[in-house]
Amino acid sequence: MAAAPSSPLDNWWRDAVIYQVYPRSFADGDGDGTGDLAGVRAHLPYLAELGVNAVWFTPWYLSPLVDGGYDVADYRTIDPAFGTLDDAEKLISEAAELGIRAIVDIVPNHVSDQHAWFRAALAAGPGSPERELFHFRPGRGENGELPPNDWPSQFSGATWTRVPDGEWYLHLFTPEQPDLNWAHPAVRREHEDVLRFWFERGVAGVRIDSAALLAKHPDLPDFEEGVDPHPYIDQDEIHDIYRAWRAIADEYGGVFVGEVWLPDSERFARYLRPDELHTAFNFNFLACPWEADRLRGTIDDTLAEHAPVGAPATWVLCNHDVTRTVTRYGRADSGFDFAAKAFGTPADLALGTRRARAAALLTLALPGSVYVYQGEELGLPEGDIPLDRIQDPMHFRSGGRDPGRDGCRIPLPWAAEESHYGFGPGAAPWLPQPADWARYAVDRQRTDPESMLTLYRTALRLRRTEPGFGDGPMTWLPTEEGVLAFARTDGLLCVVNLSGRPAALPPHERLLLASGSLDAQGQLPSDTAVWLRA
Numbered sequence: 001m002a003a004a005p006s007s008p009l010d011n012w013w014r015d016a017v018i019y020q021v022y023p024r025s026f027a028d029g030d031g032d033g034t035g036d037l038a039g040v041r042a043h044l045p046y047l048a049e050l051g052v053n054a055v056w057f058t059p060w061y062l063s064p065l066v067d068g069g070y071d072v073a074d075y076r077t078i079d080p081a082f083g084t085l086d087d088a089e090k091l092i093s094e095a096a097e098l099g100i101r102a103i104v105d106i107v108p109n110h111v112s113d114q115h116a117w118f119r120a121a122l123a124a125g126p127g128s129p130e131r132e133l134f135h136f137r138p139g140r141g142e143n144g145e146l147p148p149n150d151w152p153s154q155f156s157g158a159t160w161t162r163v164p165d166g167e168w169y170l171h172l173f174t175p176e177q178p179d180l181n182w183a184h185p186a187v188r189r190e191h192e193d194v195l196r197f198w199f200e201r202g203v204a205g206v207r208i209d210s211a212a213l214l215a216k217h218p219d220l221p222d223f224e225e226g227v228d229p230h231p232y233i234d235q236d237e238i239h240d241i242y243r244a245w246r247a248i249a250d251e252y253g254g255v256f257v258g259e260v261w262l263p264d265s266e267r268f269a270r271y272l273r274p275d276e277l278h279t280a281f282n283f284n285f286l287a288c289p290w291e292a293d294r295l296r297g298t299i300d301d302t303l304a305e306h307a308p309v310g311a312p313a314t315w316v317l318c319n320h321d322v323t324r325t326v327t328r329y330g331r332a333d334s335g336f337d338f339a340a341k342a343f344g345t346p347a348d349l350a351l352g353t354r355r356a357r358a359a360a361l362l363t364l365a366l367p368g369s370v371y372v373y374q375g376e377e378l379g380l381p382e383g384d385i386p387l388d389r390i391q392d393p394m395h396f397r398s399g400g401r402d403p404g405r406d407g408c409r410i411p412l413p414w415a416a417e418e419s420h421y422g423f424g425p426g427a428a429p430w431l432p433q434p435a436d437w438a439r440y441a442v443d444r445q446r447t448d449p450e451s452m453l454t455l456y457r458t459a460l461r462l463r464r465t466e467p468g469f470g471d472g473p474m475t476w477l478p479t480e481e482g483v484l485a486f487a488r489t490d491g492l493l494c495v496v497n498l499s500g501r502p503a504a505l506p507p508h509e510r511l512l513l514a515s516g517s518l519d520a521q522g523q524l525p526s527d528t529a530v531w532l533r534a
């Protein structure tokens with residue numbers, strides 16, 4: 001099959017707009033209530049019209065879907081709920097014909113407990129070579145009844161599960177996601193082969209799940225708060241894995257984006273050295289509250305930490321794991337923190353939407369690449385899922401405290417008047433859609449000049465035609481308190497007013513785009529952003 005539409009020298013990824021498709025909730029082509037690859041193929045023209053450069057697909061592989069597909073049973077097979085390998089190949093090439101590159105999601109830290117390797121390991125028993133591919137250990141306590149160590153989970157709950165023969169295995173996430181032993185050469189070989197498998201099928205990039213967790217301290221020692229290094233986060237050995245991966249990506253002109261949640265910017269930047277990952281998600285920006293000083297600080301820190309390694313920044317406002325942007329920005333605490341998630345947190349959606357519109361212009365004007373999570377361009381809020389319909393293991397493992405992540409994974413509304421808002425032609429969607437979502441439907445927004453979709457389409461078009469946006473320098477301009485203003489090259493200015501009062505605009509020749517109307521005095525109202533030509 002044709003190679004990715006890029007050459008090793010092509011730097012498209014340094015300022016791409018990458019759209020995240022959560023296939024289960026994007027569009028249902030076959031009418032079974034679950035989104036699928038046929039649904040994505042049918043809506044490729046929508047993505048082309050929106051103007052994105054690439055699409056990142058969350059896992060579409062064979063999976064029991066215990067963790068939404070992040071429990072992979074076979075990397076070389078598409079889950080029948082989503083389609084076939086042939087569908088995936090067609091999707092990749094049809095997208096390429098429209099100028100859209102494909103990025104697949106690889107989950108190297110763990111596999112599904114239904115993966116052939118884990119089933120073989122269970123069957124083979126203690127001491128077997130099959131068990132060495134995972135972290136099997138005897139328990140502690142008199143009869144091995146206690147877990148081998150006290151590691152905290154990435155989801156709440158236990159990190160060890162005991163099997164009938166008495167051994168325990170490690171899983172940083174759910175028991176259905178056993179962690180692989182990355183000190184084992186077969187684990188490395190297998191993943192290198194999986195990378196080649198997908199690069200051979202024309203994908204332009206790979207998103208790496210839980211990218212800082214793969215390497216474990218060989219002794220699996222107890223966790224001691226504040227003692228470095230952490231026994232399983234960001235172990236130094238991990239970089240060797242990514243150097244080997246980079247050599248493979250370079251053969252194909254492919255790129256990586258790492259899911260690296262690390263507060264320490266120097267440690268974070270190590271993943272972005274020239275012979276490792278090309279990019280990593282900017283979670284500090286995603287978690288930052290809607291406050292001018294905090295945002296400016298995060299932007300400065302981001303650019304400063306990327307500069308020494310020469311990597312471009314990424315800008316992310318939300319994804320399939322976090323509260324949707326318009327809801328988060330409509331809350332009293334507009335930052336994001338997994339630990340603070342709770343049922344019933346009030347949100348002013350009109351305020352959140354105004355801010356999300358301004359945030360879209362802010363992020364799309366910053367130097368680097370931008371991620372847009374499906375539905376963000378429609379201004380979808382977080383949905384409330386009835387308790388008996390929640391599917392996310394994060395909810396159950398928190399003992400019901402955490403509402404989970406289903407509220408940001410609700411199937412998309414495509415057509416206001418159709419059943420299931422046009423998500424699919426048959427069965428009800430796998431998660432219920434709120435009763436008032438007709439107003440967010442694509443067909444309503446497409447022709448509405450004031451809609452979020454129109455704002456995104458216009459901004460993406462300008463970003464494509466104005467070479468001053470994307471990769472390159474930015475300079476802060478002096479402003480009143482609570483206002484962010486910066487210049488890009490070619491006389492492009494972005495001004496965002498986060499103060500509680502109207503702000504004067506800097507001198508300019510032309511207003512290119514505004515997230516909301518200026519007031520009668522031509523001033524920028526609060527929670528509004530503009531792009532100007534100076």
Ligand code: NOJ
Pocket residue numbers: 067068070107173209210259320321
């Ligand atoms: C991060 C993914 O984004 C999330 O959805 C998943 O639950 C965990 N990694 C575990 O794979």
